[in-house]
Amino acid sequence: MYEIGVVYRNIARADRAAADRLAAFGSATVHEALGRVGLLKPTIRAIYGGAQVSGTAVTVLLQPGDNWMLHVAAEQIQDGDIVVAGVTAECSDGYFGDLLATSFKARGARALVIDAGVRDVRVLAGMGFPVWSKCISAKGTVKATLGSVNVPVVCAGALVAPGDVIVADDDGVVCVPAARAAAVADAAAAREANEGAKRAKLTAGVLGLDMYAMREPLAKAGLRYVD
Amino acid sequence: MYEIGVVYRNIARADRAAADRLAAFGSATVHEALGRVGLLKPTIRAIYGGAQVSGTAVTVLLQPGDNWMLHVAAEQIQDGDIVVAGVTAECSDGYFGDLLATSFKARGARALVIDAGVRDVRVLAGMGFPVWSKCISAKGTVKATLGSVNVPVVCAGALVAPGDVIVADDDGVVCVPAARAAAVADAAAAREANEGAKRAKLTAGVLGLDMYAMREPLAKAGLRYVD
Amino acid sequence: MYEIGVVYRNIARADRAAADRLAAFGSATVHEALGRVGLLKPTIRAIYGGAQVSGTAVTVLLQPGDNWMLHVAAEQIQDGDIVVAGVTAECSDGYFGDLLATSFKARGARALVIDAGVRDVRVLAGMGFPVWSKCISAKGTVKATLGSVNVPVVCAGALVAPGDVIVADDDGVVCVPAARAAAVADAAAAREANEGAKRAKLTAGVLGLDMYAMREPLAKAGLRYVD
Amino acid sequence: MYEIGVVYRNIARADRAAADRLAAFGSATVHEALGRVGLLKPTIRAIYGGAQVSGTAVTVLLQPGDNWMLHVAAEQIQDGDIVVAGVTAECSDGYFGDLLATSFKARGARALVIDAGVRDVRVLAGMGFPVWSKCISAKGTVKATLGSVNVPVVCAGALVAPGDVIVADDDGVVCVPAARAAAVADAAAAREANEGAKRAKLTAGVLGLDMYAMREPLAKAGLRYVD
Amino acid sequence: MYEIGVVYRNIARADRAAADRLAAFGSATVHEALGRVGLLKPTIRAIYGGAQVSGTAVTVLLQPGDNWMLHVAAEQIQDGDIVVAGVTAECSDGYFGDLLATSFKARGARALVIDAGVRDVRVLAGMGFPVWSKCISAKGTVKATLGSVNVPVVCAGALVAPGDVIVADDDGVVCVPAARAAAVADAAAAREANEGAKRAKLTAGVLGLDMYAMREPLAKAGLRYVD
C-alpha cells in the first residue's frame, strides 16, 4: 500500500560504481544473474531503439492523468539516477515530454521508466533521452493531485525501491536491489566471461546439444528420434 | 525486488476486529475511505458472484507454472486469513483447485486472491470458497521451483504486505495496510452513515445537482444550458 | 469532435411507441433489421444476465476519472430514457454506483450504457437497474471537469445521437437512429414472423441446407464432398 | 495449412464409450491425464455456467464474418458429436444463434466450441445447448465464402482433428486424440480414484506438505523458515 | 448511426492555410490547444517514424474485410486531404497497400489514418506515404459491400467529420473541427511562443517547481518532505 503526499529526500542509493557497471551487461544477463526476478513486464518498451543504461532509481508515484509529482521528483534527481514512475491506476496519458526531459537531463537523470504514456517522442529521441514506457500518447495531464516521491512503487508489475539499480535496454527493464548491485555485477561478469568461447564454438557449427552435454539428459527424459 | 526461498512465520496481522469489520463496507467504500489507493486492477475478478469478505493477508510469491508455494503457504494460514498470491512473471495457468481449497478452508482461510488462473471453479463455488483470479484455466502446474511466503508481493499491480487487510467483493479487491485497518473502518462507517438519507432523497426524485449543491460550481466552471 | 460544457435540454426523442416496441426483438434481430450497422463493440457487456430493454438515448460525454456530468444528465432524464455515456479518453474507473442508479431510476431511466466502469454491481442487480459497461471497478471518480449532455457521443466505437433508440440485451447493445425507429421495428417484426415456422422445421431435423436452398450455390462455389 | 472447399463425410470418430466416459472427469483432470497438452486457450469460455460435456469432434473451418459452413456441418453431425469451429482470421462476429442451435440439437450435437462470437445467448441457455466461444456478439454473418468441414482445424490455439474427443466444462476445453480416448479415460479414472482419500485428509487439516511428502524436497531446494 | 451507400461530393473543408499551419505544432500541442478533446486512441500508430502532417479529412466508412470504398474515396481526394477510414466492426485486415497509396498520392492525399490494418509497409515507407493504422497485416480484403464516403465516421474512438483537420505525428493523431482550425492554430502558436524561454531555463537547471510556482500549491495540498 502506498504512502501518499510524501517526498523522501534522503535515499540509500546503490553503490555508484556497481550501478554503473551493470549497464554493459544488459537486462537479459542481469536478470539471469539476479536469479530471474525483478523484471518489469514486457508491456514496457523503449520509445526508440539502441539505448542501454543503468542508474539508481528515484521513484515516483503518480495519480492517473496527473504528472505533478514528476516536477516534484526533478528536484530529487542526482547525477546517475533513473526516474521510475508507477501510477495508482491504469492510465495511458502522455505524462512526460520534451520540457520535462530537458529538466531531468539537466539534473543528471539518465532515463525515465514509466508505467504510462509519454509524448514528444521524436524530440526525446533527438535529445538522446531514453524512455521506457507503456505507450505513446499525445494526451497531456493536469497538475492537481498529490502522489509521492521515493516511496517503493510498483511499475509494470515489479516492485522498485528508491535507490535500487535499474538496467534497461531493447530487451526490457530489470530492477536490482541496491544491496545486491555489486554481487549481481560480479555474477553477470562471470556469466559473460565464457560466452566468447561458446560463441566461437557455435559459429564453428558445434551444437549446443554437445557443448552443453544435453544428449544424455534428453535421452533420459525419453526423447525419441524417428528416421 | 523479491526475496526468494523464504517463509516468514511470524507476521504482524492487522487487528482482527478491524479486519473483520471491513467486509461489510465492500471494496468500493473501503477504497474511498482509504484515499483511493490500494486497489487491485480490475483484471482480477471473482470466479462466482455474491461473495463479500475481508481478512488478513498471507502472501505468496509464485513462480510461473508452479504452485509449490501454495502448499507451503497452507501451513501459515490462521483463522481469518486471505491468501494473496503474486507471480514472478505473467502466467495464466490454473494454480489452485478443489483439493487446495479444501486444505485452505480447513486451515481457516476465507478466500484466495491470485494474479493467475484457477480451476475446478464449479466445485469451488459449491464449496463456498471464494476466489478472485485473473482467469480460469484447466491447465495445471508443477511443484519444482521455490518462491516465498509472507514477503511483500505485487498482485494485480498492487503491493500487498503480509498482515494487511484484504477486502473483496463483486466490485473488486482492495488492500488496506494493517496499521490503518481500524481508522479505515471508522472512515468507511462514517461514509455509510448518511447514505441512507441520501438514498431516500434520491428515491424521492431529488437531484444530486441539488443535494450536493453542484449547480453553482457547474455554472462557475462554465456549463451552458441550451434549449 | 466534441462540444464541451454544454447541456442540450430539448432533444428530439424517437417515437415512444416505436422505441418501446424494439426491446422485444433483441439486439441481434434489430441489428440485422437496421442493415448491420449501429452495434456497440462487444467490449460492452451486461453487468448481470437476463435484462432486455429499449429506450431513448440521453447522451453524456464524460472526462476520464470524473462523473460530474452523470449528475447533470440525471436532470435531463425522462421516462423511458436510457443514459449512454462516452468518455473523452480510455478509463476503467467505476463512474456509477447505487446512489446514482437510485436517482436515474427515480427520474425514469431504464438503463445505463457506459464505455467505462461501474461499481456496486450486486446492489444494482438487486435493484433491477440494468447496466452495460466496459468493466467493473471499485475505483471512484471526482467531480471536477465539465463534459456535455445530449451531444452526439462515441460509445464503444458507435456514434449515438441524443434521442436515438438503444436496444440492449445479453447479446449486446445497438443504436437505432430516431428517424428510423418505426421502420426498423417493422423490419424486425417481419424477420421474426417466419422464425417460428423455421424453428419447427429445424427441430424436425430439416437441414438449413435444404430449408434455405443452399445446396446449389454451395456446389456452384465449388464445394466438394469426399467420402 | 488448410484445405478449403471440402467436406469429409467419413471420419474416424473416437470410440463412443470412451468419448462418453470422459465428460465426468472434467477438462482439468483430462488435461492432466493427457500429459498437459491439447488445451484450448482460456480465451474460450462457456456462455453459461454449469455445463460439462464430452463428445466427438465435427470440425468446421469458417471464413471471417461468414457462417455458411456451419449449415454444411449440420448435415455431418451424428449423435454424440460436438462441433468445433476455427476461423481463417480473427473475427468476433456472432456466427451462431438459436436457429442453428435448434438444428444442431436436432441432429444430435451436444455442444459447440467456436473461436469467434455467438448470439441469442439467453435462448441458448434456455434450450440447454452449451456453447464455448471467444465472445458474444449480436453482429450476424453472411453466407458467401467456402470453408471446409471435417478437416483438422486450429481452434483457440489448439489443433483439433475430426473425430477427436472434446471435453468441456467451466474450467475450459480440452481435445483428446481419438486414438487415445480410452487410455486417457483410464488414466483420468486412476487420478480420481484416490482423490476422495486425499480430500478427507485435507479436510481433517492434514497439510499437503505432509501428505505429499514435500518437506524434504523443499528443504533440499533451499527453503528457509524465518521466525 | 451511419448512413450506408452514400458519397458526399461537396464537403466543407477547413480553411487551407489554417489546416496547413497545424502540422508544425504536432499532435500533442494541437490537442492541448483544442482543450484536450479530439484525440484518436493510442491504438493507432504510425507505420514508420518521423512523419508529421496535417490535412483536411476525406472520410470513409468501410465494411469489415472490404476495401471497396477506399477506391470510391480516391476520386473525392483533393490536394491537401488526409483520408480517414473507420470500419463498421473490428477488423485487422490489410485494407491498403502500395497500389492504393500510389493512387491516393497521385490524387493529392498526404496520408491515411485507418482503424484497421495495412500492408506493403516497407514500400509505403519508401514512397514516403505516411499511414497511421491499428495494425499491419498481409491479409487482403474483398470489394463486395458498400460503405460510404464523406459521412462522419468514428475512427479509433474519435468522431471525424469530413473537412475536419487531421494532425498526425509520432505522438498520435488528433482531429480539429473545420470551424476551429484557425483559432486552434493561433492557440497552438501561443503555447509554443514561450516554450523556448522555458526550455532555456530548464536546461540551465531551473526547476519546474520554481518556474511554474508549484511550491505553494503543493504545500497547500499537503505535500510533506521527509529527510
Add this chain to the structure above:
Amino acid sequence: MYEIGVVYRNIARADRAAADRLAAFGSATVHEALGRVGLLKPTIRAIYGGAQVSGTAVTVLLQPGDNWMLHVAAEQIQDGDIVVAGVTAECSDGYFGDLLATSFKARGARALVIDAGVRDVRVLAGMGFPVWSKCISAKGTVKATLGSVNVPVVCAGALVAPGDVIVADDDGVVCVPAARAAAVADAAAAREANEGAKRAKLTAGVLGLDMYAMREPLAKAGLRYVD
C-alpha cells in the same frame, strides 16, 4: 493434438527452388496467391524492419518457459530452413538470444518464427538474423521438459507442417504447404506481372474506379452520389 518427445529427422521439404522464389513476392502477395489462408496472426512481428525471407520449415513444439527443444532443433536444421516454434501454452518469455542465433545461423537457418518472446534483439539485428516473434523479453527459460521437433505445430493460430514454406517480411508471416510451393510461386508471379502497368496508370491519376471497372457494380449495389 501434439505428439510430445519425438524428433522426426526425415522431413519432406518443399522444392528448394520454389521455396527460394517465394521470398521476393512478400507475404501479402503470397497470401493472396495461396487463396487467403495460411497467414499467422498479426500478433507476430519482425523484431527489426526490412528483412524479407523464405525457407523450409523446421518445426519445434516448446513447453512454456523452456527452450530445450530449440537446442534439439538446431541439429535438424539444413541450409535454407526457417525454424518455426509453437508453445503448448501462452508464454512471453525470451526463448532465444544471440547464442542460439549464432548456432542456428551456423547450421544454415535463415530465420526464426516463434509464438513467444526473444531477447538480445539488438545483437540479433546486428547479426542480420531475422526473427518474427510475439514479443521481446529479457526473461530467460529453463531446459527441463520435452517437446518435439518436426511435428505439425500451431504458431500464432496457423498450422505449420515440417517442410512447408515460410514467407516472412514486414507485413507478416505466411505458411505455404510444401506440395503447393511451385504453384503458388507461379500464381504470385502472375499477380505481380501486371502490377507495373497498373502502378503507372495510378501514378498518372487514373482511378481504380475506372481501371478496375468498378463504377457499374457500385451503381448496381446502390451507391448514391450526393452533391
